[in-house]
Amino acid sequence: DAGITQSPRYKITETGRQVTLMCHQTWSHSYMFWYRQDLGHGLRLIYYSAAADITDKGEVPDGYVVSRSKTENFPLTLESATRSQTSVYFCASSETTGGIEKLFFGSGTQLSVL
Amino acid sequence: AQKVTQAQTEISVVEKEDVTLDCVYETRDTTYYLFWYKQPPSGELVFLIRRNSFDEQNEISGRYSWNFQKSTSSFNFTITASQVVDSAVYFCALSEDYNFNKFYFGSGTKLNVKP
Structure with missing residues (x-):
């Protein structure tokens, strides 16, 4: 399917564990x-x-690491999860053509850190 | 200070009522963009509109209309004859000067439309 997809949809982890949230887009958006x-x-x-x-x-970058080796993927890693990182995480993409264009959002990942 | 203020945390209306969602922004840039996004219960944010700082014309799209007033730094959103499907969280956002690191969202207004 075309668009922007996030995985997993829900994640429960424990304090101190490393967690990676995945994001993939099929539009070849730059941003x-x-x-x-x-x-x-x-x-x-x-x-x-x-x-x-x-x-x-x-x-709010502290406690997070990202990489982008391929245009279509943008994973987010929590190196050592903390309870304060319990949140809903959204990945988004945008194609800029000389200005700030609209953002396209994924469905989100609900992360709970116990 | 917050760059984008949505003072209404939650609004409840009955179907067919008109409702206005307020958005006040703060910026020193002369070039900036304002956005509204809708987040239905399914969770995914959906783009509604973008306005640039040089275009103060109000815009109407079906039951939706937007009132942009630079004099009061406001970009309000009105839904006419609301429907249950309009129930969602609505976010106003500000982008300063072509810089994605200066893209600010308000805290959102949850709209409940009751039948």
């Missing part, structure tokens, strides 16, 4: 993003990537 959604905070940018092998920090 990809990871946001977390928390009650009262809306969506906050964790990391973004302008192209393969180019990544940059967003508003």
